[in-house]
Amino acid sequence: MILVFDFDGTIHKTEIAYKKAITESLADLNLDVNDFDFKSFIGMGPKEVWDIILKDDSDKTPYIKKNGDRIIKYMEEEGELFPGAIETLAYLKNKYDLYILSKCRRVYMDAAREKFGLDRYFSKYFVGEDYNFLDKYKILRRELKEEYIMIGDRREDMEAGLKNGQKTIFATYGYGSLAESEGAYKNISSITELKNIL
Template sequence: MKSIIFDLDGTLWDSRQTIAEAWTEAIQHHIPDHSGFTKEDIGNLMGLQIPVIAERLFPDEPLERRKELMDACAVVDQKLIRQKGGKLFEDLEATLKLLAEQYDLYIVSNCEDGYIEAFYEAHGLESYFKDYENPGRTGLSKGENILLVMERNSIDQAVYVGDTQGDLDAARHAGIPFIFASYGFGTPEDYDEKITTFKELVKLMDT
């Protein structure tokens, strides 16, 4: 196995507080009497594609209005993430450094275009990853984006590391093993392997 593809939120970092602050600022600009968002609110949305999030947050708004509101949230959250970053999971960079010595690393996340770049910029981690993808750029599902990354990087074997049912479904769609990051936000119904801390991935990949 030469390639590891990662989910982002709940797998590499916890950006819930920063996103909650950003989305509150954005939405209250457009809807002044909106109560805003908490860290817990954002956690309940992690792993979902943006259109699904928009439907859950603004069920009474037409599609174009939902898109306008989510676009406003994206502008503010990317700005704030670049400034404040998020909470990297313990030993993240040291572990990425070790893994990158033996494996090619990638990110596939269900985020808007620009979010992964903001993650890179905030924490200086871009050099560890060979490529990345998201539905904000492609309009594809997570499973389809995994296959896209595999195809354009000539990857014939890989594992996907994530924390939600959506991550499991994506790995199954792509036909690759799923490693469950149990320290994250979700509870998938199945997995091939499990890690309870990020650094456990080094030992697991060596077995």
């Protein structure tokens, strides 16, 4: 059996690095982070975020790169995983194949792999940029023919399982609203709960 994990908001406590980065990037444009629900951006594709912020059809590439580089910098300096993540992943690795599916840039995932030693636990990474930020369910439909359970904190994570006829587990401690969990097999309030149900 395969367990597919979302990264930001499921394993990685992204708000620490993300808030600092987006605050600076918005300040460059004379915008205030307090005017946005920045946590709702976590888990979205970067172009989607900047389309919401700028409300136009301009090329978002420079903003995506600059903000993305800032997120990596702060993640490398002071990033954290959710409490219990390492112990839980070490436990699950002995029973399942663990993959990551994240709608992020390749350079970000590579930095996270190094910072947190993710390769000790995960054998495959499906990275949004490698698929031109395709919907997550489409990536898994293309890449996985085996049975899997999708674990994440946003609606798109749930759809990555449900639209492919697979079970999902919703991380209520992440950045999505409870309404996004509809159809989930289980809800968890801590990543450590996976040890009891898997």
